[in-house]
Amino acid sequence: MKLYNTLTRKLDDFKPIKPNFVGIYSCGPTVYWNQHIGNMYAYVQWDSLVRTFRYLGFKVKWVMNITDVGHLTSDEDSGEDKMEKGAKREGLSVWKIADKYIQQFKESLSALNITPPDVMCRATEHIQEQIDLIKKIELNGFTYHTQTGLVFDTSKFSAYAEFSHLNLDQQYAGARVEVDSEKKKPWDFLLWVTNQPNHIMQWDSPWGKGFPGWHIECTAMSTKYLGEQFDIHTGGKEHIPVHHTNEIAQAYGAFGRQTANYWLHNEWLMFDGQKISKSLGNNVLVGDLINKGYNPLTLRYLVLNSHYRTGLNFSWKSLEGAQTALNRLYDIVSELKQRLDLNGENKNLSEPEEEKKWQQKFVEALENDFNMPQALALAWELIKSNLSDQEKYALLLDWDQVFGLNLAQNAKLKIQNFEYQAEKSKVLIISRSKLTQDLLKLIDERELARQAKNFSKADQIRQDLESQGFKLKDQEGKILINKK
Ligand code: AMP
Ligand code: ZN
Numbered sequence: 001m002k003l004y005n006t007l008t009r010k011l012d013d014f015k016p017i018k019p020n021f022v023g024i025y026s027c028g029p030t031v032y033w034n035q036h037i038g039n040m041y042a043y044v045q046w047d048s049l050v051r052t053f054r055y056l057g058f059k060v061k062w063v064m065n066i067t068d069v070g071h072l073t074s075d076e077d078s079g080e081d082k083m084e085k086g087a088k089r090e091g092l093s094v095w096k097i098a099d100k101y102i103q104q105f106k107e108s109l110s111a112l113n114i115t116p117p118d119v120m121c122r123a124t125e126h127i128q129e130q131i132d133l134i135k136k137i138e139l140n141g142f143t144y145h146t147q148t149g150l151v152f153d154t155s156k157f158s159a160y161a162e163f164s165h166l167n168l169d170q171q172y173a174g175a176r177v178e179v180d181s182e183k184k185k186p187w188d189f190l191l192w193v194t195n196q197p198n199h200i201m202q203w204d205s206p207w208g209k210g211f212p213g214w215h216i217e218c219t220a221m222s223t224k225y226l227g228e229q230f231d232i233h234t235g236g237k238e239h240i241p242v243h244h245t246n247e248i249a250q251a252y253g254a255f256g257r258q259t260a261n262y263w264l265h266n267e268w269l270m271f272d273g274q275k276i277s278k279s280l281g282n283n284v285l286v287g288d289l290i291n292k293g294y295n296p297l298t299l300r301y302l303v304l305n306s307h308y309r310t311g312l313n314f315s316w317k318s319l320e321g322a323q324t325a326l327n328r329l330y331d332i333v334s335e336l337k338q339r340l341d342l343n344g345e346n347k348n349l350s351e352p353e354e355e356k357k358w359q360q361k362f363v364e365a366l367e368n369d370f371n372m373p374q375a376l377a378l379a380w381e382l383i384k385s386n387l388s389d390q391e392k393y394a395l396l397l398d399w400d401q402v403f404g405l406n407l408a409q410n411a412k413l414k415i416q417n418f419e420y421q422a423e424k425s426k427v428l429i430i431s432r433s434k435l436t437q438d439l440l441k442l443i444d445e446r447e448l449a450r451q452a453k454n455f456s457k458a459d460q461i462r463q464d465l466e467s468q469g470f471k472l473k474d475q476e477g478k479i480l481i482n483k484k
Pocket of ligand 1: 028040238239269270
């Protein structure tokens with residue numbers, strides 16, 4: 001398995017610390033506002049990484065943090081407090097704002113079929129761990145005090161600029177007016193912030209009442225759940241020069257070494273040539289797609305067509321194209337299944353070597369820095385190949401463990417059978433002879449809309465069906481359809 005490692009700036013062979021086990025930490029969302037499709041782009045990509053390792057036989061522990069402490073709107077120690085900004089905007093407490101947007105994030109994860117992380121940890125629930133870590137850093141002599149709090153002294157870590165490959169003087173030349181003029185270097189950063197009486201979230205600490213600086217939570221929680229040394233740390237590429245550079249410095253201060261062996265960074269999802277971002281206000285939410293009638297997995301399909309290091313320019317037109325392609329894929333899988341049901345299995349199987357070759361090519365795509373576009377293109381090639389229906393069907397469902405497009409469930413929904421098993425074991429009971437293809441299509445669409453929680457679309461279809469004389473009833477896990 002090769003992964004592009006920001007530490008070395010090259011594709012490195014992946015060597016796990018423990019055999020067959022991978023520990024992955026992903027920088028999670030800041031929950032002061034909705035997570036938009038740009039954020040979700042990152043998590044679909046990291047989900048693909050997790051799915052890839054699991055497919056290849058590794059046990060994975062995936063840890064993701066939730067930043068719910070009020071940090072400042074800039075990466076450096078200046079700007080407005082994000083959580084308080086959210087609270088003011090909506091007239092809610094900072095705690096309510098966090099709960100509200102954690103819920104919105106979880107709904108987006110689930111709509112996009114992103115594997116739930118094994119640990120999702122909130123910064124506010126790990127204040128003690130952050131304090132303990134800062135104490136270690138202080139004890140090791142990496143800190144100094146200013147009026148604003150306890151600061152990490154980057155001059156004590158000579159490799160500070162190495163990770164980002166940036167010239168710090170250049171990066172910080174002309175930087176905004178410092179909130180903390182006592183800092184020795186503009187890039188020294190706060191570990192614990194004090195003397196902010198107006199700040200709502202405050203905790204007692206050895207350095208006075210205050211709150212943690214925003215980088216410490218990731219070092220505290222990644223090492224708590226994965227150990228001082230773990231395999232992979234992920235995040236958006238904007239984290240390279242500040243957040244991850246500071247994480248590496250903190251870990252050096254606390255443990256004398258940095259934490260993760262591989263640091264992976266995703267490119268951005270853009271919209272009209274600009275990064276989609278909460279602060280730019282050009283964001284689109286997964287809920288917006290659902291309201292427009294898209295299956296949210298269409299976004300997943302679109303994202304999988306871009307490599308995580310290439311990024312993607314989002315447009316409604318490209319989403320439309322993805323919808324057509326994904327529906328085509330569902331239709332193909334459904335047709336394969338129908339033909340298998342009709343004709344029986346074990347017909348016209350190819351040489352076992354032939355199927356193995358396809359499997360090998362798929363693994364090659366995964367081992368190539370988990371190249372999802374390459375893996376998806378292979379699926380389309382497979383469909384056109386002369387493998388048997390049975391082999392194609394088996395391989396597509398097998399590969400879908402990585403794609404996460406729910407091929408089997410969606411194909412089942414489309415099978416025009418007397419009785420069939422839909423997702424959540426719904427059984428459609430109907431006298432098939434009474435139904436035309438068009439009606440079956442509508443029933444499928446309604447079920448998909450219901451699964452996507454697009455209830456207004458589902459209701460609309462129900463009304464359409466009623467106007468054609470068919471009454472739908474969801475009863476005891478079954479869909480009953482009666483001709484009126
Ligand atoms: P935030 O909530 O702003 O802390 O962002 C959470 C995660 O989403 C970070 O790891 C970001 O790198 C990532 N992210 C934010 N915007 C985008 C975007 N437009 N494209 C890709 N990733 C993004
Ligand atoms: Zn982080």
